[in-house]
Amino acid sequence: TQTKQIGTPRPSIHFAPRRHWINDPNGLVYYGNRYHLFFQHNPEGDTHGNMSWGHATSCDLVHWQEHPVAISHTEEEEVFSGSTVFDEANSSGLGNAQNPPLVAIYTSAYRAERRQAQSLAYSTDGGRTWARYHGNPVLDRGSSDFRDPKVFRYTLGDGPYWVMVAVEAAARQVVLYRSDDLKSWTYLSSYGPAGAVGGVWECPDLFPLPVDGDAEQQRWVLLISLNPGGVAGGSGTQYVVGQFDGIRFTPDEPLETLSGEREPLEGLAWLDWGRDCYAGVTFSGLPLHERILMAWMSNWDYAHAVPTTPWRGMMTTARRLTLRSIGGRARLCAEPVLPPGRVAEELAPCTLANGESLVVQLPDVARIDFRIRALETASVELRGSDGSVMLTFDGASGRIHLDRRSADVMGHPLYPSIDTAPSLTRGSMLDATIVLDTGSVEIFADQGSRNFTDLAFLGEARVLTMHAVAGSVSVDELRVLNLEAR
Numbered sequence: 001t002q003t004k005q006i007g008t009p010r011p012s013i014h015f016a017p018r019r020h021w022i023n024d025p026n027g028l029v030y031y032g033n034r035y036h037l038f039f040q041h042n043p044e045g046d047t048h049g050n051m052s053w054g055h056a057t058s059c060d061l062v063h064w065q066e067h068p069v070a071i072s073h074t075e076e077e078e079v080f081s082g083s084t085v086f087d088e089a090n091s092s093g094l095g096n097a098q099n100p101p102l103v104a105i106y107t108s109a110y111r112a113e114r115r116q117a118q119s120l121a122y123s124t125d126g127g128r129t130w131a132r133y134h135g136n137p138v139l140d141r142g143s144s145d146f147r148d149p150k151v152f153r154y155t156l157g158d159g160p161y162w163v164m165v166a167v168e169a170a171a172r173q174v175v176l177y178r179s180d181d182l183k184s185w186t187y188l189s190s191y192g193p194a195g196a197v198g199g200v201w202e203c204p205d206l207f208p209l210p211v212d213g214d215a216e217q218q219r220w221v222l223l224i225s226l227n228p229g230g231v232a233g234g235s236g237t238q239y240v241v242g243q244f245d246g247i248r249f250t251p252d253e254p255l256e257t258l259s260g261e262r263e264p265l266e267g268l269a270w271l272d273w274g275r276d277c278y279a280g281v282t283f284s285g286l287p288l289h290e291r292i293l294m295a296w297m298s299n300w301d302y303a304h305a306v307p308t309t310p311w312r313g314m315m316t317t318a319r320r321l322t323l324r325s326i327g328g329r330a331r332l333c334a335e336p337v338l339p340p341g342r343v344a345e346e347l348a349p350c351t352l353a354n355g356e357s358l359v360v361q362l363p364d365v366a367r368i369d370f371r372i373r374a375l376e377t378a379s380v381e382l383r384g385s386d387g388s389v390m391l392t393f394d395g396a397s398g399r400i401h402l403d404r405r406s407a408d409v410m411g412h413p414l415y416p417s418i419d420t421a422p423s424l425t426r427g428s429m430l431d432a433t434i435v436l437d438t439g440s441v442e443i444f445a446d447q448g449s450r451n452f453t454d455l456a457f458l459g460e461a462r463v464l465t466m467h468a469v470a471g472s473v474s475v476d477e478l479r480v481l482n483l484e485a486r
């Protein structure tokens with residue numbers, strides 16, 4: 001394994017800060033015709049510390065402009081993860097009727113004691129500058145692990161009122177509160193421990209989505225990030241589909257509590273089967289059923305060893321979420337928001353006989369769409385000057401494997417991995433979109449129903465090799481887009 005500092009090129013269609021450490025996306029809000037991304041940031045260093053909210057905005061979720069730090073750490077507190085809402089009715093009184101505020105609800109992680117409580121900051125200039133509320137914290141349970149508030153406006157039933165979903169991380173519980181003014185909060189209910197509990201619970205989100213686009217069949221999705229204990233090892237995100245009645249979240253199917261270090265593949269529902277999709281949450285300020293998620297593209301297992309410089313850490317592509325019935329269950333699907341790009345290569349349908357390969361040159365920032373059928377085994381290798389990853393499709397079981405052991409420039413023992421996504425339909429067809437940028441490979445298979453998000457350092461001059469490993473492979477579609485071309 002070589003250790004190498006990766007400075008240029010910077011990721012082109014992923015957000016990375018100009019310099020220094022980042023982790024979770026925070027306060028995602030669509031406001032003033034812009035997507036605002038705040039993020040966990042150490043403005044002074046390349047390791048986790050001095051946590052503050054950095055800030056960037058975008059018109060298209062692809063190209064980001066970084067702004068000065070929005071909420072800075074102080075002597076008393078670090079500013080941990082949370083969310084932002086547009087308080088249109090000025091229910092908080094932190095703005096005024098003519099100029100209602102943006103309100104950030106974040107976790108105060110006090111330095112002097114191990115205590116975490118929820119606090120407010122507000123902006124009356126569209127997110128440019130932020131002031132702390134003088135009455136902070138607004139919700140304190142005297143807990144050392146109470147964090148990551150996601151606040152949304154609940155408008156059904158007895159609504160409208162604000163609902164906060166947060167975690168008691170060590171107890172593996174999601175806790176729900178309600179408020180009329182964002183300042184005083186009343187306990188509603190808790191959920192958990194249930195499902196995957198092999199690590200602390202972090203960064204929850206709760207939102208409604210129609211099943212198969214049918215608004216009459218709305219379900220609620222509870223996202224729970226978990227570290228460690230994710231399906232691929234280390235940090236991961238599980239989700240639960242159920243009902244929220246304004247007070248309580250009830251899962252559609254009762255979940256067994258599993259506590260393995262590495263959770264079983266089948267049975268639980270995972271947002272992603274790769275290693276680098278953590279702390280994902282969704283934007284507020286969009287129409288009810290428009291759900292866009294961004295996550296931190298890293299894993300606490302080795303985040304401090306990510307060899308990029310002068311920045312450390314980046315976000316995943318933004319993903320549009322939908323619920324689709326697949327194999328008798330409502331599954332959460334995630335498809336990337338990408339620039340249109342320009343077609344660089346398009347192959348006519350063909351068949352690869354057992355042992356045959358085809359090779360395609362790739363642009364630096366590429367989208368690859370393909371559809372193949374294989375009764376036995378097909379592989380897709382992505383190789384660059386520094387390494388390669390191998391995607392293997394087993395047509396008999398329908399499973400997909402991603403091996404990135406040859407894309408390691410990190411030299412960290414927990415980095416090399418082979419991960420597996422189960423088959424949801426047991427078909428011999430694989431339909432996938434691969435997104436390649438500096439330092440990452442994202443695979444969205446079968447309309448985003450089983451995805452892998454992985455850091456992978458491939459270097460330059462990349463080529464794709466599709467190979468019929470066993471049996472023949474029908475290549476029904478193979479198209480490469482250059483995503484840097486406008």
Ligand code: FRU
Nearest residue numbers: 024040080081147202203279
């Ligand atoms: C998740 C997390 C959150 C916390 C933040 C601190 O990665 O541990 O629970 O608020 O990071 O930076």
